Amino acid sequence: MHKPKEEFRERALVVGIVRPNQSRFLVNDYLDEIELLAETAGADVLERIVQKRNRIDPAFMIGRGKVEELALAAKYLDADLIIFDDDLSPAQVKNIENVCEIKILDRSGLILDIFAKHARTREARIQVELAQLKYLVSRLTRQWKHLSRQVGGIGVRGPGETQLEVDRRLIRKRIAVLEKSLEKISKQRSNRRKNRSDTFKAALVGYTNVGKSTILNALTNASALVEDQLFATLDATIRSAELADHRRILLIDTVGFIRKLPHHLVASFKSTLEEASDADMLLHVIDISNPNFREQMRTVESVLAELKIDDKPILKVFNKIDKLQDSSLIAKLKNDEQPCVFISAKRGIFLSDLRDQLHLFIERFSKTMEISLPVNEAEIISRLHDLGEILSIDYQDSQAIINFKTTTINADRVQRLIAEKNFHVIEL
Numbered sequence: 042m043h044k045p046k047e048e049f050r051e052r053a054l055v056v057g058i059v060r061p062n063q064s065r066f067l068v069n070d071y072l073d074e075i076e077l078l079a080e081t082a083g084a085d086v087l088e089r090i091v092q093k094r095n096r097i098d099p100a101f102m103i104g105r106g107k108v109e110e111l112a113l114a115a116k117y118l119d120a121d122l123i124i125f126d127d128d129l130s131p132a133q134v135k136n137i138e139n140v141c142e143i144k145i146l147d148r149s150g151l152i153l154d155i156f157a158k159h160a161r162t163r164e165a166r167i168q169v170e171l172a173q174l175k176y177l178v179s180r181l182t183r184q185w186k187h188l189s190r191q192v193g194g195i196g197v198r199g200p201g202e203t204q205l206e207v208d209r210r211l212i213r214k215r216i217a218v219l220e221k222s223l224e225k226i227s228k229q230r231s232n233r234r235k236n237r238s239d240t241f242k243a244a245l246v247g248y249t250n251v252g253k254s255t256i257l258n259a260l261t262n263a264s265a266l267v268e269d270q271l272f273a274t275l276d277a278t279i280r281s282a283e284l285a286d287h288r289r290i291l292l293i294d295t296v297g298f299i300r301k302l303p304h305h306l307v308a309s310f311k312s313t314l315e316e317a318s319d320a321d322m323l324l325h326v327i328d329i330s331n332p333n334f335r336e337q338m339r340t341v342e343s344v345l346a347e348l349k350i351d352d353k354p355i356l357k358v359f360n361k362i363d364k365l366q367d368s369s370l371i372a373k374l375k376n377d378e379q380p381c382v383f384i385s386a387k388r389g390i391f392l393s394d395l396r397d398q399l400h401l402f403i404e405r406f407s408k409t410m411e412i413s414l415p416v417n418e419a420e421i422i423s424r425l426h427d428l429g430e431i432l433s434i435d436y437q438d439s440q441a442i443i444n445f446k447t448t449t450i451n452a453d454r455v456q457r458l459i460a461e462k463n464f465h466v467i468e469l
């Protein structure tokens with residue numbers, strides 16, 4: 042884990058709950074993850090507290106007695122904050138805070154904080170602020186001012202510090218302003234997309250920290266930010282990669298997913314993720330060396346379904362094979378998870394397999410069509426140049442017979458364009 046030395050690090054306790062149908066083993070994996078999140082946000086985790094519970098306590102989540110123990114541990118260890126792996130209601134936060142007298146953060150709050158810390162571009166900053174404000178509106182009861190020991194730090198970056206005291210009406214106004222700006226950016230983005238719509242596009246999607254940006258860099262000589270941190274990438278980066286026989290493909294790097302991704306974030310990041318929705322195929326990147334990779338795959342699949350982009354052709358890219366202990370796993374996955382490839386992006390192992398598969402997908406998901414139009418339809422012909430490759434044009438009388446090749450997605454656009462004018466198109 043990358044820890045900048047000059048950064049002031051807070052001291053945190055993390056709390057997880059084992060539910061009746063869960064194993065301690067699994068909850069420990071979840072706590073590994075929340076620990077990584079905490080470290081990424083700038084905290085060192087002093088201790089994990091795990092409690093088995095059949096029923097969630099509505100007032101204190103883990104029960105008053107356990108919260109009192111927690112307060113003692115926090116005092117003894119001189120902690121600055123307590124992080125819960127589960128999301129807390131505003132009342133639970135208040136009650137636990139009253140007993141422990143230090144900052145209490147839940148999973149969503151922590152993830153939002155990391156997004157705030159990593160947002161670089163104007164778009165990412167607006168998206169994060171929007172998500173934070175929406176989260177805040179529902180918990181305006183939270184006031185950390187009365188806590189003697191801390192001001193600022195994790196969980197109160199971004200709008201929290203100043204806006205907490207402002208009333209809901211002002212926050213709603215700000216939300217409306219931000220939503221308008223995002224709409225504008227989203228329009229500009231979709232215009233830019235139109236301008237590069239003739240090349241086959243593959244979006245890198247997957248759980249956070251699996252190596253999406255590393256793959257983008259390995260295939261394109263780009264220098265996207267790669268960090269052993271969660272959510273290093275918040276913006277969609279697009280680069281062109283060369284495959285065999287000079288064929289090109291556009292690769293789109295996207296923000297990573299995580300278990301229980303706060304829904305305000307998914308909503309705010311829709312326009313960034315629209316880049317993925319416009320892709321011709323998805324590369325679902327998986328960290329094969331993570332013991333929890335199957336659950337991570339399911340999380341990603343459900344976010345893709347939520348974004349309604351799970352119907353695209355998907356190539357599973359199992360990355361980090363260099364870290365794998367048990368290579369029999371590869372044989373098993375090869376059998377169960379086709380189409381898939383196994384690579385190490387960092388070490389450059391089997392990248393040619395990935396390139397070959399991309400080539401196959403381009404072939405398989407491209408369409409050739411024959412279009413007949415009057416020769417004077419210059420505007421449509423110029424639009425076709427934007428949307429794909431004109432293989433040949435035959436002139437017969439006043440008709441142009443165009444042999445045209447394009448991606449599956451653009452083929453639908455062309456169909457609509459031609460149908461609007463009642464001209465003729467046949468898919469070959």
Ligand SMILES: Nc1nc2c(ncn2[C@@H]2O[C@H](COP(=O)(O)OP(=O)(O)OP(=O)(O)O)[C@@H](O)[C@H]2O)c(=O)[nH]1
Nearest residue numbers: 249250251252253254255268272273274297386387
């Ligand atoms: N051992 C090993 N490490 C890798 C490999 N690929 C990436 N990594 C490391 O995994 C970490 C995360 O890589 P990124 O490329 O930033 O991952 P990402 O999916 O873009 O992550 P986010 O943008 O944070 O969601 C970095 O420390 C990389 O060096 C690999 O093939 N093998």
Ligand SMILES: [Mg+2]
Nearest residue numbers: 253254273274
């Ligand atoms: Mg990344």
